[in-house]
Amino acid sequence: MQQPRLTASKKNKPVSTLVGELWQLFVDYLKQETIVPVKDLGRFLAKGLAGSLLLSIGLVLLLLAGLRALQTETGSALDGNWSFVPYLIVLVLAAVIAGLAARAIGSHKRRAGRKGSMSR
Numbered sequence: 231m232q233q234p235r236l237t238a239s240k241k242n243k244p245v246s247t248l249v250g251e252l253w254q255l256f257v258d259y260l261k262q263e264t265i266v267p268v269k270d271l272g273r274f275l276a277k278g279l280a281g282s283l284l285l286s287i288g289l290v291l292l293l294l295a296g297l298r299a300l301q302t303e304t305g306s307a308l309d310g311n312w313s314f315v316p317y318l319i320v321l322v323l324a325a326v327i328a329g330l331a332a333r334a335i336g337s338h339k340r341r342a343g344r345k346g347s348m349s350r
Contacts, residue, residue, distance in 0.1 A: 289327065293320050 243251075300308070300316035308315050 289324075293324055296320055296323065 297316055297320045300319060304316070
């Protein structure tokens with residue numbers, strides 16, 4: 231049987247080269263496992279914050295539009311002593327929206343809790 235010939239890549243390398251390659255491998259691994267996930271998390275958070283900011287601005291403008299519509303379209307029905315009613319309606323609507331948002335946030339925790347209790 232013939233023995234395979236050693237090529238240039240399979241020859242013994244000096245220890246300093248091996249240490250350098252090991253160090254470079256360690257640095258690359260460290261970057262891959264720490265810096266890249268942190269950058270990805272930063273992008274995710276930036277997009278989430280931008281989306282929530284835009285959604286909040288949109289909801290505030292929508293509530294203000296509803297308030298203005300209630301004030302102008304009801305005519306004299308909500309004038310005088312009843313002028314607080316459009317504000318109350320919009321406040322209740324905003325509270326309902328906030329409650330639905332809080333419920334949606336909490337539903338994830340409730341579902342996770344149910345799955346954990348079933349598997350025991």
